[in-house]
Amino acid sequence: MQTITRTEDLAAFCDRAKAAPYVTVDTEFLRERTYYSKLCLVQLAIPGEEEGDAVLVDPLEEGLSLDPLVALFRDTSVVKVFHAARQDLEIFCVDYGVIPEPLFDTQVAAMVCGFGEQVGYETLVKRIARASLDKSSRFTDWSRRPLTDAQKTYALADVTHLRKIYEFLEKKLRDTGRHRWVAEELAQLTDPETYVTRPAEAWRRVKTRNTSPRFLAVVRELARFREAYAQERNVPRSRVYKDDALLELAATKPASHSDLGRSRLLLREARRGDIAEGILAAVKQAQELPKEELPEVQEGRDKAQVNPALADLLRVLLKARTESSGVAPKLVAPSAELDAIASGERDVAALKGWRRELFGADALRLCDGQIALAAKGSKIDVIEL
Structure with a gap:
């Protein structure tokens, strides 16, 4: 197992990768003690079974620059393949100012290809690669050196x-013509x-039932x-104070x-020093805000506006469309979007892009009374009216 610790060796591998159609990428990182992820290892592989076609890159090695990898990520002739790429991409975007292009996320592609919702890598390894994974090293400390053979494997x-x-x-995807579906999903x-x-x-992530503007x-x-x-000191936001403490402070x-x-x-540390001063200043500022500067309350959808019968019909239509296409129903339209459509909303993801082709167009026709649904054995048929 080759571990790259020198910039020139990384450059040599990246030069080889630039001649390949794709390169697979993964990372190991730590985030328990910091706000931003600490990159501890990068794994790369190109097509082939020879020694050196798959390597580990040690970004913690003094003197190693990831510039050759950044250049590879910017080379649009090579597809960069990740699984569940979001956290990996965040590291490269925040720390190195690059997002690999073009990108292929096997988790997204698997959902589009009928492998269920948020399918895990281990599942795909079993079902597609016909192999098994030893997950015993999954939660080890990747910042410690030397890495064990088990960690490397x-x-x-x-x-x-x-x-x-x-x-x-x-x-x-090529056989089914669904590349564009994946491209739409990867846009975000x-x-x-x-x-x-x-x-x-940041306050929008804090869950509370209290909708008082003040x-x-x-x-x-x-x-x-x-x-x-947390950002300035690179510490987890929970180390400053947790959401339950934040809500208690907002109440008291x-x-x-x-x-x-x-x-x-x-926390005891938050009752003194800079954090305590910050809390008191934040509360005071919020208390002194004029009424027009208070947050606008997001009104929830009135359940009375939802046509429950229509919502149920939309669920039946969704089930029929996703069963025939092999796509996970929640990927196409989660329950909240079905209720939104049944209440008359039209600015929802299920009515746009590839989802509209698969389900949304017929959903609108069902709402407008242009089609009906009929059960035929275990099958649901769409009837033109």
């Missing part, structure tokens, strides 16, 4: 089996904005401070250090 398997999986799925993954976390928007304003300012603090609205001392959920 595990890491390489994540790109060697990926070659067969990619070739199988790529052929299936390849958008750099996907990997930008703005402190001002309460939400405190949540917003506390979440903004926490995100900015502490105005002094003694108020913070009465919190049940706030």
